[in-house]
Amino acid sequence: xxxxxxxxxxxxxxxxxxxxxxxxxxxxxxxxxxxxxxxxxxxxxxxxxxxxxxxxxxxxxxxxxxxxxxxxxxxxxxxxxxxxxxxxxxxxxxxxxxxxxxxxxxxxxxxxxxxxxxxxxxxxxxxxxxxxxxxxxxxxxxxxxxxxxxxxxxxxxxxxxxxxxxxxxxxxxxxxxxxxxxxxxxxxxxxxxxxxxxxxxxxxx
Amino acid sequence: xxxxxxxxxxxxxxxxxxxxxxxxxxxxxxxxxxxxxxxxxxxxxxxxxxxxxxxxxxxxxxxxxxxxxxxxxxxxxxxxxxxxxxxxxxxxxxxxxxxxxxxxxxxxxxxxxxxxxxxxxxxxxxxxxxxxxxxxxxxxxxxxxxxxxxxxxxx
Numbered sequence: 001x002x003x004x005x006x007x008x009x010x011x012x013x014x015x016x017x018x019x020x021x022x023x024x025x026x027x028x029x030x031x032x033x034x035x036x037x038x039x040x041x042x043x044x045x046x047x048x049x050x051x052x053x054x055x056x057x058x059x060x061x062x063x064x065x066x067x068x069x070x071x072x073x074x075x076x077x078x079x080x081x082x083x084x085x086x087x088x089x090x091x092x093x094x095x096x097x098x099x100x101x102x103x104x105x106x107x108x109x110x111x112x113x114x115x116x117x118x119x120x121x122x123x124x125x126x127x128x129x130x131x132x133x134x135x136x137x138x139x140x141x142x143x144x145x146x147x148x149x150x151x152x153x154x155x156x157x158x159x160x161x162x163x164x165x166x167x168x169x170x171x172x173x174x175x176x177x178x179x180x181x182x183x184x185x186x187x188x189x190x191x192x193x194x195x196x197x198x199x200x201x202x203x204x205x
Numbered sequence: 206x207x208x209x210x211x212x213x214x215x216x217x218x219x220x221x222x223x224x225x226x227x228x229x230x231x232x233x234x235x236x237x238x239x240x241x242x243x244x245x246x247x248x249x250x251x252x253x254x255x256x257x258x259x260x261x262x263x264x265x266x267x268x269x270x271x272x273x274x275x276x277x278x279x280x281x282x283x284x285x286x287x288x289x290x291x292x293x294x295x296x297x298x299x300x301x302x303x304x305x306x307x308x309x310x311x312x313x314x315x316x317x318x319x320x321x322x323x324x325x326x327x328x329x330x331x332x333x334x335x336x337x338x339x340x341x342x343x344x345x346x347x348x349x350x351x352x353x354x355x356x357x358x359x360x
Contacts, residue, residue: 027353027354028353028354029338029353030336030337030338030339030350030351030352030353031349031350031351031353032336032339032341032348032349032350032351033348033349033351034346034347034348035318035346035347035348035349036347037320037321037345037346037347038320038347041345041346042346043321043343043344043345043346043347044344044346045341045342045343045344045346045348046341046342046344047339047340047341048339048340048341048342049338049339050338056348062349065336065338065339066338067337067338067353069338081349085287085316085318085349085351087273087287087288088273088285088286088287088316088317088318088349089285089318090273091238091240091273091274091275091285091286091287091318092238092275092283092285092318092320093237093238093275093276093277093283093284093285094237095283095320096277096281096283130237130238130256130257131235131236131237131256131257133235135279135301137301150302175231175301177301177302178301178302179301179302180302182302182303203281205235205277205279205281
């Protein structure tokens with residue numbers, strides 16, 4: 001009886017090795033599939049393998065890449081991709097959301113009057129957000145030197161962070177940052193004051 | 206002589222940057238969605254992840270059968286890994302003022318969905334994803350990576 005089991009075990013082991021060998025010969029390729037981004041735009045991915053390179057720049061287009069590096073182009077439909085990768089796509093984190101608070105000219109402390117309403121909306125979003133983290137980023141218009149604007153945008157971010165804490169948002173959920181004049185909302189010539197650029201953008205991550 | 210001075214200046218600058226990174230030793234991101242069994246391996250120690258868990262550069266994220274995890278990185282990059290996946294976050298750094306930094310991640314096994322963030326927008330060459338057979342350059346976009354078969358066995 002024991003011998004039979006042993007012989008059976010040996011046969012399984014042989015079968016396993018054989019299977020492993022066979023599957024090694026036909027390892028499925030690595031797949032890359034391009035998706036439209038959440039705003040509907042389609043960017044590009046450049047895939048490099050050991051032997052080649054391929055740019056993918058259409059939604060639901062992709063490549064299969066074999067172990068040897070051979071690249072084969074693929075084209076799927078939206079529904080095929082959404083069905084095949086349903087669980088993977090369902091696991092995506094919520095899209096970070098932004099809220100903007102505006103400032104009066106040259107001020108690091110005087111918030112525009114609509115700020116309170118914005119914070120109310122923000123708090124409604126936070127109520128259901130998983131492990132919310134707020135990144136509070138100060139910006140200036142293009143009036144002033146970079147150095148001055150870095151400082152001003154930092155003070156703006158701190159003002160808004162303090163305002164959020166006062167409105168009941170836990171301080172440990174808030175991180176501040178300052179972009180100075182690097183990211184104007186409205187592009188103007190350097191030195192031009194613009195109300196829309198004097199702002200703090202709060203991103204909920 | 207002058208060249209040497211430049212060289213020292215560069216070494217000094219790089220050194221300072223390294224210190225800056227060390228000071229900003231913040232998490233690379235936070236777990237936002239989770240299903241089933243998800244482990245984070247850090248410096249050889251494996252622990253179960255939960256929503257709100259922080260992930261760091263050099264972490265390995267491992268999902269079990271019928272499991273998945275969603276992670277938002279500090280630059281707004283959104284990642285989700287499907288069942289039976291191994292994701293190595295090789296490097297992550299993000300400067301909130303300049304948007305400079307680096308994101309380097311490898312999918313060793315399983316699947317990963319990516320929506321690129323601020324790093325890819327500011328400097329596409331700073332972002333790199335790889336599989337056992339490929340390296341991907343990202344030009345501001347969303348995509349899926351699926352590694353064929355069992356992928357690479359663990360390191």
